[in-house]
Amino acid sequence: MEENFAVVGAGIAGLGTAMALAREGRHITLIDRDPPPPANVETAFETWERKGVTQLRHSHVFLGCLVALIRKKHPRLHAMLREAGAREIGFAESLPPLLRPAYNTGKNTDDADLAFLFSRRTTLEHIMRAYVESLPGVHFITSARVRNLTITRTNGKTAVTGVVIEQEGQPDATLSANIVVDATGRNTLMVDWLRERGVAIEEERSPAGILYFTRHYRLREGQDEPPRDAIPGAGDLGYIKFGVFAADNRHFSITLAVPEIESKLRTAAVDPKTFDAICAQIPGAGRWTDLKRAEPVTKVFGMGNLHNVWRHFVKAGEPVVLNFFAVGDACMRTNPLYGRGCSSAVMHAHILGDVLDQTADARSRAIEFDKRSRLTLRPFWDAIVKQDLGAIRRAHNEQQPGYKPRWKARLIKSFAEDAVGPATRSSVSVYRAIMKAFHMLETPTTWLKQPLIVLRVLLTWATPKRFKRALYPPNPGPGRTEMLSSLGLIQSV
Ligand SMILES: Cc1cc2nc3c(=O)[nH]c(=O)nc-3n(C[C@H](O)[C@H](O)[C@H](O)COP(=O)(O)OP(=O)(O)OC[C@H]3O[C@@H](n4cnc5c(N)ncnc54)[C@H](O)[C@@H]3O)c2cc1C
Structure with missing residues (x-):
């Protein structure tokens, strides 16, 4: 029928x-x-009116499961996206710096599926639309x-x-x-x-427990993106999270996610000057928004009710x-x-x-x-x-003077920071296992059922800190009091 x-x-x-x-x-x-999309990806970004999609001009990143699906089932769309300037960042490029020299590209063919697609949301949608129109x-x-x-x-x-x-x-x-x-x-x-x-x-x-603030930038003529080195392009400072979203055609955006409970910060972050001042103090964001490197091309978009x-x-x-x-x-x-x-x-x-x-x-x-x-x-x-409920609790605790986390909270934090984090930075196998979950190619807990991966994580946990110092990321940015007082949101101490 x-x-x-x-x-x-x-x-x-x-x-x-x-x-x-x-x-x-x-x-x-x-x-x-x-209305239908305008003629090309640049006018789509600048003028496509989408009252039905409030998040259209927020940062978007697209994961390996989507890239793999497009590549395998819709190869023509894959080619169209590449032609329009969308970029794929593969497993080898996304590896932590310490792991890159030893990585053998040809050895594990599944790694081809562990690629991010970097593109503005408007670009992806514009090109997907053109492809669908031709079906x-x-x-x-x-x-x-x-x-x-x-x-x-x-x-x-x-x-x-x-x-x-x-x-x-x-x-x-x-x-x-x-x-x-x-x-x-x-x-x-x-x-x-x-x-x-x-x-x-x-x-x-x-509840997601956060508000989203996004601003878009474009690299200036002759300038490049910062190197993919040990300074992460995303991080959690407790009272704020940040992420750099590389995109197509020399565009990128920064998103600041502010816990709902941070009432002063969430009101202030929508102001472009404050937004850029926050970024400037976070090394992983500030080296992108540096005015010598890039110029802002939009206002700050804010979004709640998440x-x-x-x-x-x-x-x-x-x-x-x-x-x-x-x-x-x-x-x-x-x-x-x-x-x-x-x-x-x-x-x-x-x-x-x-x-x-x-x-x-x-x-x-x-x-x-x-x-x-x-x-x-x-x-x-x-x-x-589960993770959001934990983050909401942590943001609440961050505001309690003299708060001391209980042993369970300390244990979970230590497992993430002293075991999983350093293990992903020192073992390609652990990094691959975690990234399969990140890219939605395996469930979030599949790696916990792999004895060799778990063993490696536990051995890393057992290794004294002085022997694994190089496996920790640099400090992501200032503490809450320092940041808020620098922005004039609380009295300097
Ligand atoms: C701030 C923010 C950032 C995000 N970042 C990411 C990210 O980095 N990566 C990622 O993968 N996802 C991200 N997402 C999620 C992603 O945007 C959504 O999951 C995705 O857009 C869902 O697609 P959808 O088609 O279901 O809904 P939408 O993309 O919202 O599309 C809904 C469509 O329905 C139309 N419509 C609505 N009502 C009607 C009606 N009555 N009649 C006719 N048409 C109607 C609208 O015009 C619209 O075109 C983000 C979401 C938010 C809020």
Whole structure:
């Protein structure tokens, strides 16, 4: 039977869904409330109006699982991205400096999958869009907002049958579809529309505990990026986290993540002068934003209301709704700090593509999609929720004068800082094992089940500090009191 798909939202998940589904004989309509992209990647960055994607101009990095999926399943898109200036930073280049001389490039072919894609989000989306437009059976309706779902109810089961589309100056139109995909992102309303019709979708929600501040820069003529040396481009100072996001076409951005509890810092960080003053005091960021090297090209974008969210479309083994699939942020959201959202969204879309190919039965499709999504993506969600709750606790403790962490907290900190960290900087095998989890190619705990890796980590932990001094990163920046007083946010001490 020929199937007809309505994919609502042409962001990363919607485009990923079209990539996974498109083939001769299928009809895929992508509907998006925002206008189509401008002519090229530079105008897309400067002017593409995306009210539907508030995070569009925040820093984005794209992980190995996404790069590998694109390279293996969509080689033409891979080539288009490279041509547009997106850069891949492979395993060898990302290795800690001490490990580079001994690394044998040809030995482990799996390392090819451990590559980051560095690109502005607008560039990735612009090029993905051009690729999807060229796929068979795909059709876009833009500047068109879906404002409701059409449903039927048979034998107590609700099935979605289409969407109601609103376009300026035109009467509402109904588009019927065999399958409706909710790819409308973090602010999806579809769950509310279903609830109004008696379909309850359970939701788990946990705070990310941070606010995001991003500013974009461009390297000046004749200037290069700083070397990839021992000074890390990302770090956690307790009261603030920072990350440098290299991108395409001589662009890069810096993100400062401020704990919600840091009320003065979070109010101040959106001011470009304060933002740059903070960066200047953090060596890993300041050498990028140095005005001799780069010029700022945007204001500081701020964003809050960041949560980890997981929605359940199967309850007690039974789907709550048929012929309806939520993909990407509409189903699951994670703290952006981990850079997993787009990779998860495209993987999620491809899980859907595989499941729809596997069976035509509506109930089995819903159950299988839920099962495979949980199997592949849930371990990452669980790990992030746990880490965020720990970080929120630490940010709170940071503000308590004379706070002394308990033995369990000290042990966890020591395991991260004196065992895992130094082990990743002294052993390619440990670094590879950890990076497989980072790039979402293995679950976050797979490495803990590998005896040789665990042994190496424990031996590193047991090694006295004086013998492993070279394996610690340099101090990431000033302490809280020093930073806040330098910014005039607290009285100097
Ligand atoms: C601050 C921040 C930084 C991030 N950094 C990273 C990162 O470094 N790496 C990473 O992988 N992920 C990152 N993410 C996560 C990533 O942006 C999301 O996971 C990803 O965009 C999800 O894709 P999506 O298609 O589900 O949603 P979106 O990309 O938000 O797309 C939703 C689409 O639906 C459309 N839409 C919405 N409502 C309607 C409607 N009613 N009718 C029609 N169209 C509609 C919108 O216009 C939009 O095009 C970050 C997120 C945030 C908030």
